[in-house]
Amino acid sequence: MRTFLSRKRFLFILLMLPFLFFVTCKKGEKVEIRMENGVVVVINPRDPAPPRGLKTALSVREDLTLGAKDESEESIILEPAVVDADDAGNIYVLDRKAVQIKVFDPQGKFVRVIGRQGQGPGEFQSPRYFQITPQKNIMVTDPALRRVSLLSLEGQFIRDLSAGKMWMFMQAKMDDSGNIVGSHTVMDQEPRTELVRFNAELAPLHIIASVPIARNQVFNPYFPRINFDLTPEGNVVWGITTEYEFRVVDREGKIVKKVVKKHEPEILTQADREARAKELWGKEGPPADMKVEWPQHFPPVQDFILDDRGWLFVRPFVKEQKGEGVLYDVFDTEGRYVARVLLPAVARRIKAGKLYTIEEDAEGLLHVKRYMMEWK
Numbered sequence: 404m405r406t407f408l409s410r411k412r413f414l415f416i417l418l419m420l421p422f423l424f425f426v427t428c429k430k431g432e433k434v435e436i437r438m439e440n441g442v443v444v445v446i447n448p449r450d451p452a453p454p455r456g457l458k459t460a461l462s463v464r465e466d467l468t469l470g471a472k473d474e475s476e477e478s479i480i481l482e483p484a485v486v487d488a489d490d491a492g493n494i495y496v497l498d499r500k501a502v503q504i505k506v507f508d509p510q511g512k513f514v515r516v517i518g519r520q521g522q523g524p525g526e527f528q529s530p531r532y533f534q535i536t537p538q539k540n541i542m543v544t545d546p547a548l549r550r551v552s553l554l555s556l557e558g559q560f561i562r563d564l565s566a567g568k569m570w571m572f573m574q575a576k577m578d579d580s581g582n583i584v585g586s587h588t589v590m591d592q593e594p595r596t597e598l599v600r601f602n603a604e605l606a607p608l609h610i611i612a613s614v615p616i617a618r619n620q621v622f623n624p625y626f627p628r629i630n631f632d633l634t635p636e637g638n639v640v641w642g643i644t645t646e647y648e649f650r651v652v653d654r655e656g657k658i659v660k661k662v663v664k665k666h667e668p669e670i671l672t673q674a675d676r677e678a679r680a681k682e683l684w685g686k687e688g689p690p691a692d693m694k695v696e697w698p699q700h701f702p703p704v705q706d707f708i709l710d711d712r713g714w715l716f717v718r719p720f721v722k723e724q725k726g727e728g729v730l731y732d733v734f735d736t737e738g739r740y741v742a743r744v745l746l747p748a749v750a751r752r753i754k755a756g757k758l759y760t761i762e763e764d765a766e767g768l769l770h771v772k773r774y775m776m777e778w779k
Contacts, residue, residue, distance in 0.1 A: 434739050443660040445738035449667060454735060458778035459742040461733075463758060467511050467773040469494065478513030480505060483771050486751040486759040487535045489556060494759070495535065496771050497543075502527050504541065504558075517541065517558035522548060525560035537579040544575045544585070551575050551583070551605065564605040571596075578637035580654070582608065586629050588616070598629050598641055600656065609656040612641055621694045624679050625671075625702050632709040634736075640709060647703040649715065649738075662715070662738035668700035669722050675701070710753035712736065718749065747774065 431452035436445050453459045470480040482500035489495070492509035495517075502520035507513055518527050529547035536542050536553075540561060543552045549572065553561040566572045566587075575585035581603040589595050594616040600608045614627055631641035634651070638659070642649040651660035676697055680688055689695050705718040715734040724730055728745040735741055748760035758774040 445662045447664045447740040449665045451740040454739050460779045461744040462777045464775045470770040483761045532574040536577040630706050634713045644702040644704045
């Protein structure tokens with residue numbers, strides 16, 4: 404009897420081996436965390452196992468749309484470009500065509516407009532970005548006027564900061580100490596994009612990152628771009644599109660952490676090149692005097708965003724995917740991979756468990772949408 408039971412157990416284990424192997428593989432590979440020269444390095448493998456105890460399934464439900472046709476003329480959003488929300492849930496939308504920021508309450512009711520086109524105090528010429536700062540103000544980056552403007556949440560003018568001779572100063576973000584982080588282009592003997600931390604008067608404190616720019620006659624259609632965001636603690640998280648790697652830099656400019664994700668690069672085919680060339684230059688193609696250098700692969704990263712907890716949402720470059728929407732790889736505050744999720748559109752802001760997007764409808768009209776997010 405004892406021998407018979409042993410054989411049954413043996414046969415059962417043999418039959419279960421494929422299933423056990425499948426479960427083990429499904430769990431993924433272990434995330435490696437180590438110290439290198441005083442820097443915490445988090446290495447996420449291609450198929451990482453999520454941290455134990457964290458919820459990894461994301462549910463997204465639409466609950467608000469702004470920009471409907473039947474709204475008042477003043478409240479219609481013509482060309483939404485940037486979205487943010489304050490702690491009360493009020494929604495602020497930069498309407499690039501109207502050259503104003505339009506404010507809506509948490510239920511979507513229009514409240515007011517902030518700013519107007521012009522060059523005076525509290526006016527904008529070509530605003531590219533704005534942020535609701537930790538100090539509960541609005542900071543607008545206007546490269547056409549080469550300045551940063553500070554206003555109250557009610558729209559009252561506070562002050563302007565001159566960006567001086569900085570070129571392509573497109574996006575600035577303020578930390579909780581009042582310092583400002585932004586990138587600009589330097590065109591000298593060594594053209595480059597610099598990511599800089601400035602003080603509250605927009606005087607440079609230190610250079611966080613510097614990425615070379617190819618000279619005019621050589622063009623990479625997928626040239627490396629700097630992306631950055633600020634953590635709730637005031638650290639800067641930055642990366643370039645050609646690397647699946649992110650660096651965390653503290654207030655003094657010291658790198659304190661690196662987050663790496665191993666990946667399988669997407670091959671750039673001849674058909675991909677032709678499609679990209681048409682997108683950039685139309686049927687005529689590139690100028691005759693321009694040398695185009697095509698990379699072998701697509702860049703691994705398109706962009707990323709931090710939510711208000713400091714979780715990192717990375718939009719990878721994926722040629723093919725199942726289902727409609729936009730894929731994101733999500734990492735927790737430690738830099739550990741949590742999950743790959745499908746969002747309905749590009750994430751413009753994630754705050755207080757809510758996702759804000761800008762989406763185009765069947766008629767080609769743009770709308771701001773809000774979704775409720777729940778991890779399960």
